Amino acid sequence: MRTWKPAAAGVLELIAGSFQIVGGAALILFSGAVAAGLPFCWPNRMGPELPVPLIAGVGLPMVLLGIVAIVGGIVALKRRAWGLALAGGICALFPPYTLLGIVAIVFVALSKDEF
Numbered sequence: 001m002r003t004w005k006p007a008a009a010g011v012l013e014l015i016a017g018s019f020q021i022v023g024g025a026a027l028i029l030f031s032g033a034v035a036a037g038l039p040f041c042w043p044n045r046m047g048p049e050l051p052v053p054l055i056a057g058v059g060l061p062m063v064l065l066g067i068v069a070i071v072g073g074i075v076a077l078k079r080r081a082w083g084l085a086l087a088g089g090i091c092a093l094f095p096p097y098t099l100l101g102i103v104a105i106v107f108v109a110l111s112k113d114e115f
Contacts, residue, residue: 002079006114009089009107010076016092016100017069023096024062031055065091069101076108082115 031052072088075081085108093101 002114003111005107005111006076006079006085009085009104009111010073012100012104012107013069013073013076013085013088013092016097016104017066017073017088019097020062020066020069020092020094022066024059024064024066027059027062028056031059062094065094073104076104079115082108082112085115 069088069092072085072091076085076088086105089101089105089108091101092104
C-alpha cells in the first residue's frame, strides 16, 4: 500500500538539502569577507589569512551533506532504495534545518515496507 510518508520525507530532504547547499556555498564564497572582519573583533591575535581555510572548510561538508540529502530525497520520492533515503534523512539532520531532518528520518523509517 502506498502512503504519503515517503513522498513527504523526500520533499523534506530536498528542502533541507537545498538549504544546506546554499548555506555551504555562501560560507565558502564569503569566507574571505568574514575572515577580513575578524581582526577588527580580536586585534593583534591572528592574521586575516588564518581563518579563511577554517571557515571555508565548514562550508564544504555542508555542501556534500546537502548533495546526499537531495539524492536521498529523490530516491525517497521514487521509492527505490530505502538505505539511501535514510542516509539522505540523516544528512538532512545537520543544520540549518534540523527539524526537517528529524521528521524525514521518522517518515522514512515508518515507510520501510514501501521501498
